[in-house]
Amino acid sequence: MISSSVLELNWLEQIPQNQPTMIIAEGLLEYLNEDEVKELLKRLTNYFPQGEIAFDVMNSFAVNSGKDHLKETTGAVHKWTVDDHNSVDQLNDKLRKIAALSIFKSTYVHKLPLKTRLLYSALYMIPNFRNMMRLLLYRF
Template identity: 40%
Template sequence: MTSHKEKIRLTPEQETLLITLYSKAMGCPESLFADEKSREILEHIDYDFSQLKIPVGTRLTVCIRAKKIDDYVMDFLADNPKGLVLHLGCGLDSRYNRVDNGDIEWYDLDMQEVIDLRKNFFEETDRYHMIASSVTDLRWLETIPSQGRAVMVIAEGLMMYLTEEEVRSLILKLKDNYPGCEFVFDAYSTLTARSVKGHPSLRRTGAVIHWGIDDAKEIEKWGDGIRLKEEWYFTQSEAIEILAFGYRLIFKLTGFFMVARKAHRILYCAL
């Protein structure tokens, strides 16, 4: 990387990647999640991050989510060392660098402007690729054959920006293209989807949230054989034990109320 700083020219939904980049770069706390590559990238972005007013709670949630999804991918790779991983709405995340086992093939997908920015920080190889496309333009799936490999698809902080129809079409197309694949993503409740526009960082970017779901089992009704393997609440994270007292208390209290637990959680489906 050069000392040159990259100017940011992104749409509101794309700009939200700076919230997660900053959160991952800051770690929260270090022992929970540390990401050197995010720190490096942050130093090379020409942007006033203070204007995002990222609450500590958001940084925490982003790191807990990233750690949990890393764990899911590492479990998948333990069982399928030569597996194929598709990472949708990747932003500037460096999960491939964090979990690569030397054998997997990995595709990071995001919109053209994001991939153009990303190419300043990541290089393609014969096992690591970047795709510039909206995830909703389902033609991108035709370009990645599974060739008999086990497939895991992940979407971190993406699905809430899609409409329900887009979410459903994506899931059905993934199922069609990669029967039996694993799909891990985080989802808001409908209440969160309606109320999150008051979040200071989202408000600053102007991004619009569309999708939330209350009963995650509903997804099983979208297609034969779709199975919700796990609905994982942030309050289940072991990380809570190492948080400062105030945050530990908030997470523990949240754990008592279903509506609060479901406000934002990770869903793990087999398609």
């Protein structure tokens, strides 16, 4: 564990480069603006010779739907929205997309209670909901 903001410049050097690399940035990137995301991805792909990175993205419908509640309850603000997950491919030319998955189509949905599975199935039929949160996996 490293106590640091991902925007700080010196934390990355505390991690060995000669190991297989899997970066998981769940619930993180949406709190950065697009330039900060781009810079972080650049630093990660320049530092590690190769690896994979998994992260989630939210579309503007999801962010706008919950922004007041989020601000009230945590004081946090989502800054980065991704309405077309293919636009993420343009942020770093070293990244090669392996997968893009709507959270409503996760392989673990079948483990949820029946009411939740039915709700997810219904929400998936509506475009704004279908793409509100996606999991992306890239190789570099």
